[in-house]
Amino acid sequence: MRRPNGPELDRDRLIGAAFAVLAQEGLDGLTMRKVAAHLGVQAPAIYWHVEDKAMLLGSMARDIYADAYAACPGAQDWRQWLLQFGAALRASFARRRDGARLCATAKPVAHPDPKENAARIAAPLVALGLDPQAALSFQAVVISYVLGWSMFEANGPMHDFLDRIMPFGETFQTGLDAIVGGLSNPYAH
């Protein structure tokens, strides 16, 4: 089908195809066979390039988080960064079908050294004056909220249910503001 220059698959084309299938079929329809078909290949071929489906989903989740981090540069203080990040993460989840559910169930793909991971994740908030522990905890809190909210937003029947009894769309910002406003820097005071 093609082959002169390089293999049929590689990790990037694989993840790209997986996102394409996700967009068309949703997470429940994201099967190894459909991803393979999208690449003009048989399902077992995928296993040459990736250990299993969990690894593929983990790589997709990493991309979704990475988009959110990339979308919030130039914040003036840590509260502003958390507000920007919360909004960006919500948008990144919403940009892919079932993005939040994917990230909630995916295994993390990360550097083997915890210190490395911690430093990289904490960096943007540490640069704005937060101590490293708070940087990580505050992010975990914001991510948890955005993830939970986004799961409801993407769950069709649940979203309909909520939208009929409250202004669900506006509630996201209400909650995010409350969280960021309620968090307090252990340094200051």
Place this chain on the structure above:
Amino acid sequence: MRRPNGPELDRDRLIGAAFAVLAQEGLDGLTMRKVAAHLGVQAPAIYWHVEDKAMLLGSMARDIYADAYAACPGAQDWRQWLLQFGAALRASFARRRDGARLCATAKPVAHPDPKENAARIAAPLVALGLDPQAALSFQAVVISYVLGWSMFEANGPMHDFLDRIMPFGETFQTGLDAIVGGLSNPYAH
């Protein structure tokens, strides 16, 4: 196998069996065939008592939420109620294997009348002086946070990852306190 008094199945026995399978196998192992086997019956028999698997999961989710509501009586003000409810919901999720994931993906089973649902859900907070809109929105915010946090807690590899870079267990309360402290009653501007 038995039959003198009543049918082999009924909705309650069915949901009970589903929770038993969930405990043993997790959400991915919760299959119609295994639930049926647990009841000494063939898989298609289940479809006489329940429309499909989604309905069964919805009923299970309702039970999980109900436990949390039942666990926080006697609060003195709406902030205290939200704190109690957040902790109770986290415990209710943790009591079942994959409880949070189940509730995140389940379709709501509810009264057909939205007003009914809204009134029932808002009731405990309205009784403590919150206006109905805030009662619903604040609950949605707390539930979103607890759900997201509980999903990470129940995702083994993710939990390990987080626990290595922060005091993940303590973070729950930090976040819950921030949210409840940051929310403000529109009545008492």
Place this chain on the structure above:
DNA sequence: ACCTGAACACCGTTCAAGT
């Protein structure tokens, strides 16, 4: 009314075999 048997159209994954 309530359940079984058999079938349909799928899954993820393994593994020998091809090229």
Place this chain on the structure above:
DNA sequence: ACCTGAACACCGTTCAAGT
């Protein structure tokens, strides 16, 4: 090195048929 074919042990769901 990279992919196919065939298979294994599963899924949720439908539906005629039994009792």
